[in-house]
Amino acid sequence: MNRKRITSIRYMNVLILPILAWISFNYHGWLTYLPLMESFVFVPLLELAFKPDPSNLSEDQEKSIKNDPVYDWQLYIMVPIQFFLLGVFLFSMQETGLTLVDKIGRISGMGLLCGVIGINVAHELGHRSKKYEQLLAKALLLTSLYMHFFIEHNRGHHKNVSTKEDPSSARYGEMLYAFWVRSVVYAYLSSWKLEAKRLKKKGLSPLSLKNEMIQFQVIQIVFTLAIGWFFGWVVMGYFMLAAVIGFLLLETVNYIEHYGLERDRKGDIYERVMPHHSWNSDHKLGRIILFELSRHSDHHYIASRKYQVLRHIDESPQMPTGYPGMMILATIPPLWFSIMNPRIKQIKKEDLAQAA
Numbered sequence: 001m002n003r004k005r006i007t008s009i010r011y012m013n014v015l016i017l018p019i020l021a022w023i024s025f026n027y028h029g030w031l032t033y034l035p036l037m038e039s040f041v042f043v044p045l046l047e048l049a050f051k052p053d054p055s056n057l058s059e060d061q062e063k064s065i066k067n068d069p070v071y072d073w074q075l076y077i078m079v080p081i082q083f084f085l086l087g088v089f090l091f092s093m094q095e096t097g098l099t100l101v102d103k104i105g106r107i108s109g110m111g112l113l114c115g116v117i118g119i120n121v122a123h124e125l126g127h128r129s130k131k132y133e134q135l136l137a138k139a140l141l142l143t144s145l146y147m148h149f150f151i152e153h154n155r156g157h158h159k160n161v162s163t164k165e166d167p168s169s170a171r172y173g174e175m176l177y178a179f180w181v182r183s184v185v186y187a188y189l190s191s192w193k194l195e196a197k198r199l200k201k202k203g204l205s206p207l208s209l210k211n212e213m214i215q216f217q218v219i220q221i222v223f224t225l226a227i228g229w230f231f232g233w234v235v236m237g238y239f240m241l242a243a244v245i246g247f248l249l250l251e252t253v254n255y256i257e258h259y260g261l262e263r264d265r266k267g268d269i270y271e272r273v274m275p276h277h278s279w280n281s282d283h284k285l286g287r288i289i290l291f292e293l294s295r296h297s298d299h300h301y302i303a304s305r306k307y308q309v310l311r312h313i314d315e316s317p318q319m320p321t322g323y324p325g326m327m328i329l330a331t332i333p334p335l336w337f338s339i340m341n342p343r344i345k346q347i348k349k350e351d352l353a354q355a356a
Contacts, residue, residue, distance in 0.1 A: 008070045011308075014289045017116055018081055024109035025085070025092040032105025035112045040324055043285060047322035052282035054312040062309045071308045072133075075291070078121045079136050085113055086143055089242070090227060093235045107242050114144040114246025115253075116290070124291055124307050126150050138216075142223055144246035147216035148191035155194045156187070157254075158303055162263045162277040163270055168251075172260040172344055175333045176252060183251050249327075256326045257296050260344035261317070275301045275313040276347075282312050283322035294323050317347060 020034040057065070065071065089110045093103070122140035125133045126149075134150070141147045152168070160166035167186035170179045195213045196206040204210055228236035261277050263270045281287070281294035292299075292307040297316030299305065319326050320339060329336045 008065065008068060008308075009074065010288055011071075011074050011291055014078075014116070014291070015081075017112060017289070018085055021085055021109045021113050022088060024106055025088045028099070028102050030105075032102050032109065035109040036105070039112055039116070040328060043289070044322065044325035044328060046285055047283040047325055050284065052318070052322075053284045054282045056311045057309060066306060066309050068308075071306065075121055075125055076136065078117050079139055082113060082117045082121075082140060082143055086110070086239075089113075090231045090235055090239065093238045094231060103238070107238055108245060110239075110242035111245025111249070114242055115249030118143045118246055119146060119149065119250045120290055120293055122149070123153065123293070126154060127303055142219060143243070144250075145220050145224065145240070145243040146247045146250070147220060148188055148213060149247075149250070151194055151212060152187045152191040155198075156190050158273070158300065161273055161300055162258050162261045163265070166258075168254040169258040170255045170260070172262075172341070173337070174259075176255050176330045176336070177333075179255050180248060180251050183254060184247070252327050252330055253293070253323065256319070256323065256330055259340060261347075273300050275316040278316065279319050280312070280316040281319040281322050281326070286322035286324060290323060294319075317343065 016038060017035055020038055023034055024032040089106065092106060098106075118140045122137040125137035125140070128134060128137075138147055138150055141149055157166055157168045160169075162169050164171070167183045167190060170176075174182075192206075192213050195211055199206055199208055199211060207214075209215070224236060224240065227239050231239075257279055258277070259279065261279070263273065263277055265271070275297040278297040278300045280297040283294065286294050292310045295310035295312065297313050298310045301313070305311075321329075329339060
């Protein structure tokens with residue numbers, strides 16, 4: 001295997017999480033917490049130890065890998081892996097004699113799979129134009145009961161990011177826990193409005209079966225009840241808890257990605273989305289295991305760019321550490337505000353100086 005091919009499959013490091021989840025679902029005690037330990041202990045510590053890498057691909061390198069199918073297949077393979085491990089999880093939760101410690105460990109492991117493998121990969125595939133890739137995205141979102149994300153993220157968040165119209169953009173001084181409530185509720189309601197608007201343009205009723213929000217609710221309800229029927233209603237409850245963990249991980253990522261950043265407004269029109277409207281992280285380990293999600297500034301600047309060619313952009317504000325570490329900070333509001341608020345103030349001060 002040549003060096004180029006080895007480099008192309010570096011994103012398969014994400015498989016460490018599914019492997020640890022499989023261990024969690026098949027063992028007991030502290031071993032059930034291995035996925036949690038990897039995500040929020042080992043990765044944050046390693047990212048503190050290594051400097052971020054702001055280097056970009058050359059134009060020739062970008063052209064050579066932009067349409068390399070290996071990068072696409074690394075996404076596609078996550079779909080059967082996610083559903084296989086969901087099945088392993090459901091069977092494992094039927095085991096008799098599980099302690100509360102075991103249950104919490106296994107549910108948190110499944111929740112991490114829902115967030116890291118399910119929603120994160122769905123996010124990348126959901127931006128693709130091919131129908132089968134969008135279908136794979138919706139299938140992954142099903143495992144977190146968050147299929148409306150497909151609508152709201154693409155048609156709402158990317159249009160309204162870093163404005164008060166966007167429920168998924170955290171405001172200055174807003175605590176994570178208040179943001180969870182606002183974002184979850186209003187993103188869901190926004191999805192219904194966006195879909196109704198789409199159907200109205202086509203001359204169709206919002207109550208039409210072509211309304212994807214209606215389709216999503218039916219699919220999710222049937223899927224959840226099927227789990228209850230085949231695995232028991234208690235296990236269904238465990239699955240729902242894991243799904244909640246999955247979408248709260250997503251919302252925590254939303255929180256750290258745009259906290260306190262605002263687009264200027266002239267009358268009823270906001271300025272174009274630019275790289276400085278999203279927080280960026282060039283910490284290499286997090287970039288690899290999250291399919292470059294942390295190079296978020298370039299993603300919002302040009303949403304159609306595939307993950308493997310996302311760039312560092314100098315004017316984008318930089319996080320002090322990688323995503324896992326920032327997510328931990330966000331759960332401790334006083335610590336989060338003490339670190340991030342001065343950075344927001346400095347950004348605004350620099351903006352005023354440039355405008356003067």
